[in-house]
Amino acid sequence: MTDDRKTIAFVVYPGMTPLDMVGPLTVLEGMASTAQEYRTVVVGETKAPIVTDNPLKLVATHTYDEIPAPYALLVPGGGTPTLKALADEKLIGYLRTAAANAELVTSVCTGSLLLGQAGLLEGRRATTHWMFRELLRTFGAEPVAERWVEDGDLITAAGVSAGIDLALHLVERLVGTEIARTIQFVIEYDPEPPLGALDWSQRPYGDLKPLLEHSLNEALVDEPALRDKLLAHTG
Amino acid sequence: MTDDRKTIAFVVYPGMTPLDMVGPLTVLEGMASTAQEYRTVVVGETKAPIVTDNPLKLVATHTYDEIPAPYALLVPGGGTPTLKALADEKLIGYLRTAAANAELVTSVCTGSLLLGQAGLLEGRRATTHWMFRELLRTFGAEPVAERWVEDGDLITAAGVSAGIDLALHLVERLVGTEIARTIQFVIEYDPEPPLGALDWSQRPYGDLKPLLEHSLNEALVDEPALRDKLLAHTG
Numbered sequence: 001m002t003d004d005r006k007t008i009a010f011v012v013y014p015g016m017t018p019l020d021m022v023g024p025l026t027v028l029e030g031m032a033s034t035a036q037e038y039r040t041v042v043v044g045e046t047k048a049p050i051v052t053d054n055p056l057k058l059v060a061t062h063t064y065d066e067i068p069a070p071y072a073l074l075v076p077g078g079g080t081p082t083l084k085a086l087a088d089e090k091l092i093g094y095l096r097t098a099a100a101n102a103e104l105v106t107s108v109c110t111g112s113l114l115l116g117q118a119g120l121l122e123g124r125r126a127t128t129h130w131m132f133r134e135l136l137r138t139f140g141a142e143p144v145a146e147r148w149v150e151d152g153d154l155i156t157a158a159g160v161s162a163g164i165d166l167a168l169h170l171v172e173r174l175v176g177t178e179i180a181r182t183i184q185f186v187i188e189y190d191p192e193p194p195l196g197a198l199d200w201s202q203r204p205y206g207d208l209k210p211l212l213e214h215s216l217n218e219a220l221v222d223e224p225a226l227r228d229k230l231l232a233h234t235g
Numbered sequence: 236m237t238d239d240r241k242t243i244a245f246v247v248y249p250g251m252t253p254l255d256m257v258g259p260l261t262v263l264e265g266m267a268s269t270a271q272e273y274r275t276v277v278v279g280e281t282k283a284p285i286v287t288d289n290p291l292k293l294v295a296t297h298t299y300d301e302i303p304a305p306y307a308l309l310v311p312g313g314g315t316p317t318l319k320a321l322a323d324e325k326l327i328g329y330l331r332t333a334a335a336n337a338e339l340v341t342s343v344c345t346g347s348l349l350l351g352q353a354g355l356l357e358g359r360r361a362t363t364h365w366m367f368r369e370l371l372r373t374f375g376a377e378p379v380a381e382r383w384v385e386d387g388d389l390i391t392a393a394g395v396s397a398g399i400d401l402a403l404h405l406v407e408r409l410v411g412t413e414i415a416r417t418i419q420f421v422i423e424y425d426p427e428p429p430l431g432a433l434d435w436s437q438r439p440y441g442d443l444k445p446l447l448e449h450s451l452n453e454a455l456v457d458e459p460a461l462r463d464k465l466l467a468h469t470g
Contacts, residue, residue, distance in 0.1 A: 010291075019422065022257040022291065026395070029289040042291050049284065049294045054264040056245075056257065056277050057294035059284045109423075129423060147427040159423025160261070161399065169429045181430055182439045187254065188344075188364060188394030190433040191426035192382040194404045195416055198425040204417045 005039040008032070009070035009098065011111075012044040012060050013091050015081020018052045019160050020108040024074055027167035030183040035175045043067045045090055053078050064094040069101045072170075076163070077109030077129060083219035086117045087226060095120070105154050106170065108163035112156040116141055117226075125151045129159035131208055134235040164189060209234045240274040243267070244305035244333065246346075247279040247295050248326050250316020253287045254395050255343040259309055262402035265418040270410045278302045280325055288313050299329040304336045307405075311398070312344030312364060318454035321352045322461060330355070340389050341405065343398035347391040351376055352461075360386045364394035366443055369470040399424060444469045 008028050010021050025040060032038040044050060044060030051057055075095060078085075085091055095118040099105045107115050112128040115121055116139025126141040127133065127149045136143040148157040148166040157166035168189070171180040184190075205211060212234040220227035243263050245256050260275060267273040279285060279295030286292055310330060313320075320326055330353040334340045342350050347363040350356055351374025361376040362368065362384045371378040383392040383401040392401035403424070406415040419425075440446060447469040455462035 017261065018253075018257045019261040022253045025289055025291060026252065026254040040290055054260055055275055055296045056260060057296075059292035059294060061290045061292075130420075147425070158425075159421075161422050161424045161426065164396065165427050165429060172429060177430065181437060184428060184430060185365075185433060185439055186394075187396050188433070189396045189426075189428055190382070190393075191396065191424075191428070192400050193419060193424055193426070194400060194407055195412065195419060198420060198423070202416060204420050 003039065005037055006071035007067060008038060008040045008072045008074065009043045009062075009067050010040065010074050011076065011091070011095070012042055012050055012058055013085050013088065014050050015053055015078055015084065016076050017078040017109060017160055018054065018056055018058060018076075020076030020078070020111065020163050021074065023161065023164040024106075024108060024167035024170075026187060027164060027171060027183055028074075030186055031171045031175060031179060034179055034182070038071075038174075041067055041070075043070075043094075053081060064090070064098075068097065070098055071102060072104035073098050073102050073106065074163075075107040075111035075114050077107065077111040077113070077160075079110075080215045080219045082110045082113065083215055083230075085114060086230075087220060087223045092118050103153060104170070106156065106166065108157045108166060109159045112136065112141075113139070115154075115156070120154070124154050125149050126154065126156040127158050128156065131159075131205070131211070134233050135212070135230055137233045138230050238274065240272055241306035242302060243273060243275045243307045243309065244278045244297075244302050245275065245309050246311065246326070246330070247277055247285055247293055248320050248323065249285050250288055250313055250319065251311050252313040252344060252395055253289065253291055253293060253311075255311030255313070255346065255398050256309070258396065258399040259341075259343060259402035259405075261422060262399060262406060262418055263309075265421055266406045266410060266414060269414055269417070273306075273409075276302055276305075278305075278329075288316060299325065299333075303332065305333055306337060307339035308333050308337050308341065310342040310346035310349050312342065312346040312348070312394075314345075315450045315454045317345045317348065318450055318465075320349060321465075322455060322458045327353050338388060339405070341391065341401065343392045343401060344394045347371065347376075348374070350389075350391070355389070359389055360384050361389065361391040362393050363391065366394075366440070366446070369468050370447070370465055372468045373465050
């Protein structure tokens with residue numbers, strides 16, 4: 001059975017941060033329910049429940065093999081498990097082949113590092129979670145401190161919650177402002193952070209270098225070459 | 236094996252909107268990783284994958300029976316499936332008994348209607364998704380148009396994405412401003428909606444009454460008494 005719709009594939013892998021994916025999925029599924037030439041799918045190595053970085057487990061709708069050539073790709077991030085996933089050859093291989101024919105390649109948070117490992121960021125402007133931004137240089141990317149960064153068919157978002165903003169922007173780009181506005185109302189996205197916007201002068205954790213080193217050493221103990229390549233860009 | 240931690244229980248049920256739960260879960264799991272007297276769990280009728288209102292399926296960590304007396308309860312919402320869940324006696328029964336001993340009872344979006352059906356909103360100030368707000372009167376609640384509404388041990392949030400704001404407020408209330416701020420940085424919650432804040436003069440869908448009637452008729456076709464009670468409050 002063929003499906004002529006444009007497939008937006010959300011990739012899942014063990015230890016990822018669910019909000020990175022669930023925010024954009026909610027927005028883009030809202031788009032697909034109106035603009036029916038689109039559909040969303042959740043793609044994983046298998047359809048068994050996968051663990052995340054919180055107690056929730058997620059279940060994919062399709063395997064990599066079943067979605068070889070999506071219209072668009074969204075890759076979520078996470079912490080140490082996402083660094084570990086840099087050495088997941090099946091995942092990285094899927095991203096490489098799926099991206100080759102995709103019209104749009106997108107990521108949220110450290111998902112962009114996975115795109116980098118797949119060779120998709122060479123010479124491109126990109127962003128990621130603020131704590132990991134310098135690591136983008138490992139992959140030949142130019143790190144940009146913006147909420148989302150659009151470089152042609154590559155759109156990368158900052159940390160976790162930035163995926164919602166990226167997805168609303170995508171809806172605008174694909175089907176226009178009216179549908180984007182309606183979805184914003186449907187998800188009642190009218191943020192009121194109790195402590196206000198981020199005040200970067202109050203940034204926690206101080207020097208990031210030892211934190212990144214700890215995380216890279218933990219994640220990539222069995223991949224010293226890759227680890228050392230990343231360690232050269234811990235700021 | 237006993238667990239002395241304070242358990243924050245996120246309830247899942249078929250057809251719910253995942254973002255309602257995943258936003259707050261991310262924030263409160265962040266709290267639990269620092270303030271280790273807390274833990275988060277995902278509670279469902281079973282541990283089988285449950286469908287949601289998008290292609291993603293979710294898996295609970297515990298059944299209702301396993302978490303009879305949580306410290307705090309968070310109930311997510313959704314559209315027509317959540318209205319249908321008003322007639323789910325196991326779910327409503329669980330909410331009633333779990334809330335009876337809880338220190339905090341919270342909801343996101345139309346999750347507050349489920350709390351209402353469990354008899355927990357009588358005479359209380361509460362909110363829900365803007366499209367469903369008048370339905371709160373069915374349960375003796377006073378509808379309030381705010382991002383989140385705190386009435387003692389009852390805290391209800393507006394639609395979908397409002398759960399992130401509610402959860403950050405909860406962290407502040409439970410463990411203070413510093414941890415709340417750190418979590419806000421970790422999830423990089425510095426929203427930039429591409430179209431700006433919601434402009435209510437551009438609200439979609441016009442008259443909500445026919446929409447709500449359609450949804451209630453579809454959801455509660457087998458529960459005419461409950462349906463008619465709600466239909467009396469469609470604005």
